[in-house]
Amino acid sequence: MTGVIVSIINGLLLGAIYGLAAIGLTLIFGVMKVINLAHGAMIALGMFALYLLVSWLGINPYLAVPVVGVGGFLMGFCIYWIAVHRVIGRAELMSLLATFAVSMIIVGVGTVLWSTSPYNVQVDMPGLSIGRYTIPGNHIVAAVVAILVAVALYLFLYYTRLGKAIRAVASNRQASELMGIPSTRVLAIAFGIGIGIAAVAGSLIATLFPFTILSGASYELKSFVVTVLGGLGNPAGALLGGLLLGLIEGSVSPFVSVSWTPVIEFSLFVVILILFPAGLFRVGRGR
Amino acid sequence: MNRLALSLLVSASLVSAPAMTYAKDIVIGFTTSETGKLNADSAPQMQGFELWRDQVNAKGGIKVGGDKYPVKFVKYDDQSTSGRVQQLYVRLVTQDNADFLFSPYSSGLTATAAIISEQYGKVMITTGAAEGKTYELGNQHLFQTYTPANLYLASALDAVKAKAPKSKIALIYENGGFAKAVATGAKAYADKLGLNVVIDEAYDASTTDFSPILNKVVSSGADVLIGGGHFADGSTLARQLREQNMKLKMISLLVAPDVPKFAGLGSAAYGVSVPSQWESDASYTPDFGPTAAQFTKDYENRFHVHPGYHAAGGYASGLILQHAIEQAGSLDTDKVTAQLNKMDATTFYGHIRFANDESRHGLQVGHDMVLAQWQKKGGELEKEVVWPEAAGTAPLMFPISQ
Numbered sequence: 022m023t024g025v026i027v028s029i030i031n032g033l034l035l036g037a038i039y040g041l042a043a044i045g046l047t048l049i050f051g052v053m054k055v056i057n058l059a060h061g062a063m064i065a066l067g068m069f070a071l072y073l074l075v076s077w078l079g080i081n082p083y084l085a086v087p088v089v090g091v092g093g094f095l096m097g098f099c100i101y102w103i104a105v106h107r108v109i110g111r112a113e114l115m116s117l118l119a120t121f122a123v124s125m126i127i128v129g130v131g132t133v134l135w136s137t138s139p140y141n142v143q144v145d146m147p148g149l150s151i152g153r154y155t156i157p158g159n160h161i162v163a164a165v166v167a168i169l170v171a172v173a174l175y176l177f178l179y180y181t182r183l184g185k186a187i188r189a190v191a192s193n194r195q196a197s198e199l200m201g202i203p204s205t206r207v208l209a210i211a212f213g214i215g216i217g218i219a220a221v222a223g224s225l226i227a228t229l230f231p232f233t234i235l236s237g238a239s240y241e242l243k244s245f246v247v248t249v250l251g252g253l254g255n256p257a258g259a260l261l262g263g264l265l266l267g268l269i270e271g272s273v274s275p276f277v278s279v280s281w282t283p284v285i286e287f288s289l290f291v292v293i294l295i296l297f298p299a300g301l302f303r304v305g306r307g308r
Numbered sequence: 309m310n311r312l313a314l315s316l317l318v319s320a321s322l323v324s325a326p327a328m329t330y331a332k333d334i335v336i337g338f339t340t341s342e343t344g345k346l347n348a349d350s351a352p353q354m355q356g357f358e359l360w361r362d363q364v365n366a367k368g369g370i371k372v373g374g375d376k377y378p379v380k381f382v383k384y385d386d387q388s389t390s391g392r393v394q395q396l397y398v399r400l401v402t403q404d405n406a407d408f409l410f411s412p413y414s415s416g417l418t419a420t421a422a423i424i425s426e427q428y429g430k431v432m433i434t435t436g437a438a439e440g441k442t443y444e445l446g447n448q449h450l451f452q453t454y455t456p457a458n459l460y461l462a463s464a465l466d467a468v469k470a471k472a473p474k475s476k477i478a479l480i481y482e483n484g485g486f487a488k489a490v491a492t493g494a495k496a497y498a499d500k501l502g503l504n505v506v507i508d509e510a511y512d513a514s515t516t517d518f519s520p521i522l523n524k525v526v527s528s529g530a531d532v533l534i535g536g537g538h539f540a541d542g543s544t545l546a547r548q549l550r551e552q553n554m555k556l557k558m559i560s561l562l563v564a565p566d567v568p569k570f571a572g573l574g575s576a577a578y579g580v581s582v583p584s585q586w587e588s589d590a591s592y593t594p595d596f597g598p599t600a601a602q603f604t605k606d607y608e609n610r611f612h613v614h615p616g617y618h619a620a621g622g623y624a625s626g627l628i629l630q631h632a633i634e635q636a637g638s639l640d641t642d643k644v645t646a647q648l649n650k651m652d653a654t655t656f657y658g659h660i661r662f663a664n665d666e667s668r669h670g671l672q673v674g675h676d677m678v679l680a681q682w683q684k685k686g687g688e689l690e691k692e693v694v695w696p697e698a699a700g701t702a703p704l705m706f707p708i709s710q
Contacts (some may be wrong), residue, residue, distance in 0.1 A: 028351070137388075138348040139540050143574065148553060153526050157519075157551040230516040231544050233345075239514060242694040274520030275527075279511050280483060282520070290552040 027154040028269040032154070034164040036267015038225055040260035041167040042240050043247035044174060045218035049253025052191040052211040053088040053109055057098070058120040061241030062127035067093060067223025068232040069131065072140050077144050082142055082228050086166065089224040090217045097216025109208065115295040131234030163225040168223055169261045174214070178256070187211045191254065246290055252300025261302045324645065333380035334370055334639065335408030335459050336361075336629070339396050339421070341413050344388025345513065348567055349618060350413035353436045356622020357381065357410060360630075361419060363606070370630050373637045377625075379409055385414050389418040391552070392546045397424035406430065409637055410541040410625055413618075414527055414538070415439030415457065415486035422450050431644055433629050434670075439489045443663070443671040449641065450561040451662050452672040453625050453646050458493025460583045461534050464495060464560035465678040465694045468532055471499045471706045472557060473542075476506045478530035480521055482537025483510035490562060491535060508528050515541055518548045523556070531707075536561030552574035558709035566616040571689045579708030581681035585617035586624075586657050587693045590678075593654060597627040600656040624657035681705060 042064060049057045067089050074085040104123050108115040146158030178184035189197040190207045198204050226232065226240065247266055251258025266286070273285050293301060332465055338357070341350035360562075361379045364370055382404040382610050386392040393412050400406045401424065409425050411434035418437035425432035429630035431449045434442075438455035468475050479494060481487040488510065498505050506528040511521060525533060529540040533549070536542035542564025549559060550573075560582065565582035587675040598606070603623060607615040631642075632651065636643040652661045652674065661674030679695035683705055692702035 025521050028520060028523050031523070033518075035517060132343055136347055137343045137345065138351075139543060141543075141572065148551065150553070154523060155551075155553040157548070159551065185569070211480075231540065232516075232546070235344075235542075238518070239516075270520070275523065278509055279515070279520050283512075 023152045025275045032267040032271020034160045037167040038058040039247050042222035043244040043259040044256045045215040046244045047248045048261045049215035053208050055116040059123040063219040064093020064223035064240050065237035068227035069218030071224035071227045084151050086224050090221040093220025094213040094217035098213035101212035132298040134206040137233045139233050142227045142232050144228045147179045150259030159228050165233050202284050251302045258302035318551045318639050322574045332377050335380050335406045337382045337400030337410050338410035339384050339386035341388040342385035345540050346413050352619040353413050353622040356619040360623045360626030371634050389461050391421045391437035397421045398534040402430040408643045411437050424560045433625040435625040439486045443668045449669040453621050455677045460490040463695045464499050465497050465662045473533045476504050477532045478507040478533045479505050479535050481535035482513050482541050486535040520550050520642035532558045534560045539564045539567050546580050547576045550593050577682045581679050584680045586620040594656050595653040596631050597655050603656050620657050
């Protein structure tokens with residue numbers, strides 16, 4: 022029984038990080054209706070940014086996380102103007118292809134620079150012992166940081182002028198323009214925040230698992246699942262969706278071979294899609 | 309007048325033709341995984357190939373009859389995918405006119421390449437590919453350098469039997485051709501030894517979170533863990549065993565701990581053992597080619613890193629092919645195949661002999677494996693040969709001291 026509880030706790034801790042990764046994706050979709058296919062590549066870049074900061078500057082990985090976040094924001098801001106701005110409001114395939122192209126460029130450059138060999142960020146953190154089981158300390162810290170970032174984003178969106186402007190643009194771009202909100206600049210900032218959050222999620226994942234420039238792909242897939250579970254364009258739902266995904270993984274894995282976990286996970290996902298097409302945690306406004 | 313000039317020109321070319329010699333390269337084609345999940349495992353194998361080629365060419369090439377032919381490689385990046393391997397091996401044979409082939413890295417990719425090499429009747433020396441199933445398909449031109457997969461964990465299980473026969477063993481392995489073949493062989497061997505395997509579970513090759521499996525290992529009360537797959541998953545598994553503070557008497561993982569980068573895991577590498585096709589301390593007396601010490605020195609001088617068995621396997625493949633060509637005195641596929649069939653020789657890499665019977669033609673039946681373990685010497689991690697005890701450079705640390 023202790024094994025099952027530990028497994029569920031492990032699942033929830035990872036779920037918080039899945040949730041954070043998905044928030045970046047869902048924020049961008051919610052505000053500008055762009056499905057960002059460069060999301061996984063940005064998660065991977067966040068992993069490498071943390072690795073480089075830690076190995077070059079020798080700083081504590083957790084102190085490097087905010088730096089990665091700021092770097093991700095600036096990069097996202099630039100990507101918006103270069104690749105996304107001109108395709109906003111046009112056919113969805115255009116933005117899909119634009120962000121896919123960005124992804125291919127990042128993965129290609131990353132492969133040349135770092136090959137596809139796995140990299141590690143060493144984090145020595147005492148774990149929490151429960152009987153014979155141990156919950157690794159780095160998992161606990163990463164989950165706490167993920168939740169703090171998610172809460173900070175929530176407070177930013179609901180209690181700051183800029184956050185409210187982002188929500189206004191998400192709700193109705195034309196009306197917000199009429200209210201004097203510079204919607205293009207707001208979109209660029211929102212895209213930057215989405216990418217910054219993806220990079221932070223990547224940097225937190227890098228403290229847990231080895232990674233390559235291709236590692237973002239699996240987290241991108243999980244982000245899509247979590248986003249759909251939580252309701253497209255709903256950041257709070259994304260965090261809950263992430264926790265739910267982690268809970269499913271943690272609850273299922275003690276009872277079946279690990280190869281069956283994704284089968285059960287995705288079967289449940291299809292059932293949820295059929296029963297709740299708008300997502301499980303569809304609250305408040307948004308599309 | 310024009311006709312006269314033309315006849316003179318033709319005559320001149322005919323007269324001068326025998327005097328002109330065209331150096332023929334021996335073209336060896338193969339793919340490596342420069343990108344994709346097998347990159348870390350494939351890179352040292354490629355370095356082994358390169359060292360062999362450059363040493364051969366520095367001496368003028370491979371001796372064929374009275375002439376020496378330089379070795380030329382034609383290689384491509386297979387991106388660790390079998391689809392690319394299929395396309396590229398066809399290209400190597402049909403467009404690049406490869407005389408001989410080396411295998412890609414890994415059993416899975418080699419199984420794909422073997423279909424092409426056999427279809428076009430090309431000799432392919434396989435390295436980095438231990439799964440034995442490929443040799444049960446009636447292939448006539450395929451020759452394996454590695455000890456077959458089903459024997460990989462035999463030495464680890466022998467050690468468990470000798471040290472603590474009542475141990476509870478967790479068999480945790482990658483869900484791929486090679487690791488599954490190893491696990492099947494290990495399970496059968498454990499049963500034969502009367503050992504108790506309490507968990508037998510496969511995981512996906514892309515697994516990064518081993519917590520669910522490790523929780524099961526704790527629940528089962530297992531005190532020995534054997535398995536793994538390749539570098540990416542094996543190094544992750546070792547790291548998480550450490551993070552989860554698993555109290556295991558023995559950890560023996562495939563492939564990963566033999567890649568020099570594994571030592572970068574620090575304390576997570578300590579005590580982990582690996583079934584190894586070759587270790588630099590091996591003291592075989594070679595019938596041809598360098599000694600282990602000479603190979604190790606040359607490799608370190610060239611690549612500034614200590615060679616593992618992937619590198620040695622790469623070099624040995626070249627050496628085996630070279631010896632067969634020299635013995636045949638020809639580049640003819642049938643003659644070289646005949647020489648490989650009757651090869652029974654010792655190299656720096658160990659004994660080499662290929663099965664000749666129809667049911668498993670080309671399977672490696674001469675080569676033995678050892679068990680190596682990461683131990684600490686003067687505070688530094690060093691890999692020691694620990695099993696069989698007679699061949700060991702240090703005693704097996706059992707249980708792993710915390």
